[in-house]
Amino acid sequence: MNELHSLIAAAAPLVFAVVGETITEKAGIINLSLEGSLMLSAMTGFAVSYETNSLILGFLAAALVSSLVALLVAYSSIALKLNQVAVGFVLFQLCVDLSTFLGNSYVRIPGPSVGALPIPLLEDIPVLGRLLFDHNLVVYSSFFAVIAAYYFIFRTRQGLDLQGIGERPEAAHARGVPVNRLRYMYAALGGSLVGIAGASYSLAVKLGWSFQHTRNLGWIALAIVIFGGWQPVRAAAGAYLFAGLLTLAQILQAPLPGIAQVLPTIPFPLMILTLVIVYSDWLRRLTDRFPALRTILASEPPAAIGTVFEPE
């Protein structure tokens, strides 16, 4: 019970990150810098909160930093026709080193953190109350982000446009959707969620800042977005699964140290497996016949992901 409770709390940053990257990728842009921008925003969030003594400013600064990084990826693809993967990869390296350099004086010092905020009445519900409503604002917001993103993508007109520009930009353009303007917008939006993810890690989960504080979390997020089939609820489930694996690894640390070390990397083989399944022909035939299965099994990536769109 306690494990489950802390697992949900610990997964909050990852949930923000996967939702953000899902939105960016849905628009057709792959932000490979995730590992770096998450780290840089975690540092920024803590440092700004520490200096200003304001959590809100910390979160805002973190969101700003990560959305700038995502915008740079979008700009190099849209305006300069550069490869998104190349630019994203370089930015990953740059942001990791920047976080170390700029965060040097904040290593292992106590600082502000997000306080607990149990929700009156709701927290008294047996079992669920403790699990879902005895957390801090960051955790509640992560719940909200998942639901809001799902609702936005699949239940609103703008969400359909978003899916359209990542799927077949020339057709979306023909229908009057401003493809590249929206791509900038969703890159920034997804990026700012990644920033919030970083800040919530250093301000609410693993407090403070240390060398490569969020190590591998960005890569995990990238894998989970794929595992989640570019769908926020599934991706969030993947994030909780990962947090579960971490918890399990802690429990197994003493009896089975070897296994415990391996558990946290399970999302990566899962990602590969998902991709293999997604591209297999028989699965496509199956899900074509029973569309309902697609939400349970895997769904394919936005067809135009990573490509440049030039209106005629």
Added chain:
Amino acid sequence: MIQFRSLLRSLTPVGGALAVAVLLILLVGESPFAALWAIVDGGVGNVSRFGDTLTAWTTLSLAAAGLAITFTAGLWNIGVEGQVIAGAIAASFVAREIAAPTPVMVVLTLLAGFAGGAVWALLAGLLKVKGKVNEIFGGLGLTFVAISLSTYLIIGPWQREGIASTSGTDPFPGNAWLPTWGDLRVSVVSIVVAVAALGTVYVLLRGTRFGLRLRAVGQNLQSSALFGIANTRYLLAAFMLGGGLAGLAGAIRVTGFYHKLVPGPGGGHGYLGILIILLAAYKAKWIAPIAFFFAVVAVGASQLPLRLQIDASLGGIVRSVLVLFVLLAGGWQARRSAIGQRRATEEVEA
């Protein structure tokens, strides 16, 4: 005049990267000149540091040489870091399990490293060719599998006598170490291997039918098929050769640097290889000097925190900013010339 301008243009990103570095150094209140000197002196200032730099140069060059092959074939082999690690694990296996005189061990560990990297890359290749899994994601996933494999081995089957620790295995027996002479901390063997690899890759890509066909495959799979080239075979061959060279780098990391297996023995050298090849515009002939620059910065920057109040990560920032600016400058230039061309045709038509 035109030459001067193009020189100026290619120097702009360098100037930009330097400016960022100076800015960051001033930010922490130190002297840029002192920092520059610390890096240069730290990288090549005495025999032992020069040896460290050369060791780093060999592994960086090998990884980048392998990437020159895969990029020529149009493949984004981001899994190179995993291939370095797989090579390191395979070499460690040989170093631990086989007892033989040093010359035999050198050959065997290097061969094992090549094989390990090649197999790891082949996995990514098969995922791409047979499973349609993009090599970026396949490679990334396999890298983490390799990291966790190394950690598992260190804590599990290959754990140190008595204590299970993530700091690494027991050191290899002495005859499995790459031999060095005197104070020089670099093995001639690793330099010979790296130079030979760079030369081979250069000749292979520039002067052979194989290299030409690989370029055709990398540019246009449909056209290459019409030239009668078996695309799948060439793609897999590129993966295996590239991965094999990365694996050699891994073998050198464990037998010539750590002298044991550590978790994630690649140390990011595969990733740095990607930056090097991006900066080299995918050309094998530029690898050696750029890798040397990277190696000096990597080794030299570690002196920064010892001598000045500057974090060693400054070196990494300078490298990445340089690559980023080179990429962006290339994009701007292409954009300008495209716009210029459009204007020119419009004028002709008007």
Added chain:
Amino acid sequence: MSLELRDIHKHFGPVRANDGISLTIEGGTLHGLLGENGAGKSTLMKILSGFYAPDGGEILLDGELIRPSSPRDAIAHGIGMLHQDPLVFLPFTVVDNLLLASPGGSRLDRRKARQELGEMCERFGFTLDPNSLVRTLTVGERQQLEMVRLLWLGARVLILDEPTTGISAPQRLKLFETLRTLAAEGMSVIFVSHKLEEVDELCERVTVMRQGQVVGHAEMPCPSERLVEMMFGSAVEIEGREPIDLGDPVLEIDRLTVNERLLSLDNLDLEIRAGEVVGLAGLEGSGQQTLLRACSGLRSADGGSIAIDGADLTAADYAGRLANGVQFLPAGRLEEGLITGLTLTEHLVLGDPNTPFFVDWDRAEGAAAETITANFIKGRPASTADQLSGGNQQRLLLAMLRPGLRLLLMEHPTRGLDIESANWVWGQLLARRTDGTAILFASADLDELLRYSDRILVFFAGRVIAELDADITDVEQLGFLIGGKVRDAQ
């Protein structure tokens, strides 16, 4: 709703796609727009539907000047275009396709959309399940969906670009019936096609375009000869060719079956003898390309056999057939023939089967210079393929043909070339006949087909509907057959 176009101009680089087009379309009519590939029909329709801005000219809708600045703007004016490849989103459901980029607030009312979709489907007799995925729909159904969407958005002028490509016969009947209903309701329908028979069957008025200009109008019914003459120009006198003694069969195709998404070849038999030139005529995508690709091994056969010089090569891939003397020149010279970024020397080395493992670049450069001179290629050994003009790209491809070929397969061998280049290309090709090379080529240029073929096969919807002796066939007859009008041609 009447539509008037005045003096529309549009050029792409040196190509005048539309050169002063004027045209009036009355409300409530089915108006056909006829023309061969490249006549400028698609450009004109893209201007009308807001994809391209014209370089000059005016568009009047019910007498009012409009400037459709985007497809969305055009549909707001009531002009909707149905593309040959419907602009739908494959992984989406039918109802989401309808709703994407539709006007309205943030909230998606799928229930209402489903209901309205149902009503419209009922009106036209379509059966579209709103919840099924577009990927699972046939091309005809995707078209119906797109048509419903345009009408749902308020289109009153409907443009259809080659709408019968890839749809079944019953779906075609359904489509025509729907279009007639719409016209009867006062809508203007522009039917863009190069198929005489369909225009004849459906339209009330016809405008014919050729080389970017309107060459004539006609009220239907109208004698087909007149339309054909307008489409292709007056018949060209064709000089006789040196007859050549044909040798043994080179290519033997027995009951070849190839199934593709839009079309299939079914039990096709064909024999070509050494030195023979066989032309494949037909509308784009009627089966000629499929046959060529099946012969080259780029597409595997789903049934039947293909033999070269008596050896069964059905299972061989392109590399295997290349080794047996089969070579293919594709239409997309830079897309699937040559390699961007590689120099002429490198291409020639790549194309030479006798290249040793280590390439002697100095020698190769010298050899390339000779080849360039011998083939009159305007370029240097170090020029890259993408720097060459279309004609020179084709010369380079020809220079890379292997000696002693048994069967040469080509798509549009002279498309986009000037007359001089085209003549030179055919001179080279015909010279190979004397060595016993058989030639099988597809072309949209009737003149070229008649001038150079010994035999012409006319494809229509995946079938060979006629086999002609080129010496006793004329352009008009060929034009009819291509349009699928077998009876008139006889």
